[in-house]
Amino acid sequence: MTVPLSILDLAPIPEGSDAATALRNTVDLAQHAERWGYRRFWVAEHHFVSVASSAPAVLIGQIAAATQSIRVGAAAVQLGQTTAIAVAETFGMLEAFHPGRIDLGVGRSGQRRREAQRDGAVKREPKPVPPWRQIDGVVIPAPFDITAMMRNPRLKARMSVLQQPEAVAPDFAEQVDDILAMIAGRYRIGDVEAHAVPGEGSALTPWVFGSSKGQSARVAAARGLPFVASYHITPATALDAVEVYRAEFQPSPALAEPYVVVSADVVVAEDNATARHLASSYGHWVYSIRAGDGASPYPDPDLVAPLTAEQEAVVKDRTATQFVGDPDEVAHRLDALQRVSGADELVITSVTHRHPDRLRSHRLLAEHWGLAGGC
Template identity: 75%
Template sequence: MNVPLSILDLSPISEGGDAASALRNTIDLARHAEQWGFRRYWLAEHHFVAVASSQPAVLIGQLAAATERIHVGAAAVQLGYTTAVATVESFGILDALYPGRIDLGVGRSGQRRREAAAGPKPDAATRPAKPPRVWREVDGVVIPAPFDISTLLNNPRLKARSSVLQQPDANAPDFGDQVADIIAMLQGTFQVDGVETHVTPGERADLWPWVFGSSKGQSARVAAKFGLPFVASYHITPATALEAVEVYRDSFQPSDALREPYVVVSADVVVADDTATAQHLASTFGNWVHQIRAVDGAVPYPDPETTEPLTAEQQELVRDRTATQFVGDPDEVAHRLDALQKLSGADELVITSVTHRHADRLRSHELIATRWGL
C-alpha cells in the first residue's frame, strides 16, 4: 500500500500573471486536492519574490474555509522572522476555527540567513576540510553533490531585504529554544522569568510543531529531541535531505506527540499524460531556479513557449535541482516517488509542482493522485 501523498504549494506567480490570480489558483488547487484524496495541503513562506504565500497563516485560513476535510498548514513558518508567541496565537486562532485540520510547520531559514550574514564562526579556519562529495544514484534516486549555498545567503540584495523582516536590532532566540517555547505554550506550561504566561488562543490547541529541515544539522536534532514529526526537503537540498532523516531517526526521543519517528520527504514533480509533454512543461524549471540562485530570487514562472534555454554554464549551476525533479508520465513519476519513499523510509511524501499554466498544474496533481491510488 502506498504511503499518503500531500501537497506543498508556493502559490507561484506565473509570467504575465499577478498575486491575485496566484492566490485564486492556490484555493482552486486545494479544493481539487481534497477531492483527489491528498492528505495535506501545505503553504511555503517566502518573501520579496514572485510567490504569493508570504504569510501562510493568513492563506491557511482561506484554504480551510474553502475546503472541508483536508489538513492545511505551513511549510514552514520561518521562526527567525517572528516570535514563538505570535506563531502560537495565529495558529491557535486557526485551530479554534478549524479544529483538527491545522498543521503547524516551523523552520529555521531566517536563522540560517542571519548566521551567514554574521560571517564564518571563529573556529572555521581550524576545522578539517570535508572530503568532496560526488554525485551518486541509490536505488534510482539521484543524490547530487551539495550546492554551495553560502553565495546565495551572502547575496547583498537578499541580506538587505531580510533585514526588514524583523524589528530593528531584534535578536531572535535559538531555533531549539523557540520550538521548546512553542511546545510549552501549547501545553500551558510556559513561563517568563518564573511567571506563568498563558497564550490565548493557542493554549491546549490540537497542535504539535512539524519541524522542517534539509541537512543533518540543528533542525533534524531538534525534531528528534522533542519527539516531533520531521519533514526533509529533498526538493530543495537533495544532497543532504536523506542524511537529515538518518540523524533524526537515530536521535529520536519519544514524546507525547509521537512514540516513534514520523518522516515526510518532499519531491518536486511535473506529471503530464505523456513524457514529452511533461518535459516541455518542466523545461523552464531550470531558468526559474537559476534566477533564484544567481540573480534576484524567484521571478514569475517562465513560459516554456517563449523562454530561451539556459546556457551550459547556467545549466551546471542548477543541475542538482533539475536532475532531482521527477518529470514524466504518471507511471514514471510514481516509480521515482516509490523509489524515494523506499530509500528514505518515509511515512508520507509531499510533492511540490510548478508549471506556467494553472491547468497544467491541476492536471499534474490529478494524474499522480490517480496513479498513486489516493
C-alpha cells in the same frame, strides 16, 4: 500499501500574471486536492519574490474555509523572523476555527540564512565536494554552496527588514520549546505565568522542517516531533537529515515512533515529452533564485531559450532531482524515494506556468497513486 501523498504549494506567480490570481489558483488547487484524496495541503513562506505565499497563516485560513476535511498547514513558519507567542496564538486561532485540521510547520531558515551570510564573510578552506551518487535510483547530488548567494547585497537588504531593527531571534530549539510550553499551558517568563490565548490546550503539534543533519533534525528527534526533509530543495543532504532524526528520536506525547515526510518536486503529464516541455523552464526559475535576486515570475516554457552550460551548472542538482514524466514514470521514482528514505508520507510540489497544467499534474499523480478520493 502506498504511503499518503500531500501537497506543498508556493502560490507561484507566472509571467504575465499577478499575486491575486496566484492566490486564487492556490485555493482552487487545494479544493481539487481535497477531492482527489491528498492528505494535507501546506503553503510555504517566502518574501520579496514572485510567489504569493508571504503570509502562510492568512492563506491557511482562506484554504481551510474553502475546504471541508483536508489538513492545511505551513511549510514552514520561519521562526527566525517571528516570535513563539505570535506563532502559538495565530495557529491556535486557526485551530479554533478549524479543529483538527491545522498543521503547524516550523523551520529555521531565517537563522540558516544569517549563518550562511556570516560564514560567507569568513575566509575558509574549501571543503572537498562529494561525488554525485545514486541509491536505488534516487539521485544524491553534490551540495550547492549558498554562501555566494547570501553575499548578494540586494538579498541582504531585503532580509534586513524581516525583523524589527536590532531584534535578535532566540535559538531555534528555544523557540520550539517555548511553542510546546505555550500549547501545553506551562509557559513562564521567569516566575510569571503567561498563557497563549488562543493556542493553549489546542491540538496543535509542531512539524519541524529540515534540510541536513544539523539542528532541525536533532530538535525534532529530541522532542519527539514529526520531521519533514526537503529533498526538493536540498537533495544532497535530505536523506542525511532523516537518518539523524531516526537515530536520535525520543518518544513523546505527540509520537511514539518517528514520523518522516519527504518532499519532491514533480511535473506529471500524459506523456514524457509533454511533461519535459512543461518542466523545461524550471531550471530558469531556480537560476533566478540562486543567481538573481530571488524567484522570478515563473517562465513560460514556450518562450525560454535553453540554459547555457554555466547556468545549468548552477541548477543541475535541482533539475536532476525533479521528478518529470508520465504518471508511471513519476510514481516509479517517488516509490524509490519513499523506499530509500523510509518516508511515512510524501509531500509533492508541482510548479508550471499554466494553472491547468499544474492541476493536471496533481490529478494524474493522484489517480496513478490510487488516492482514496477518486478523480
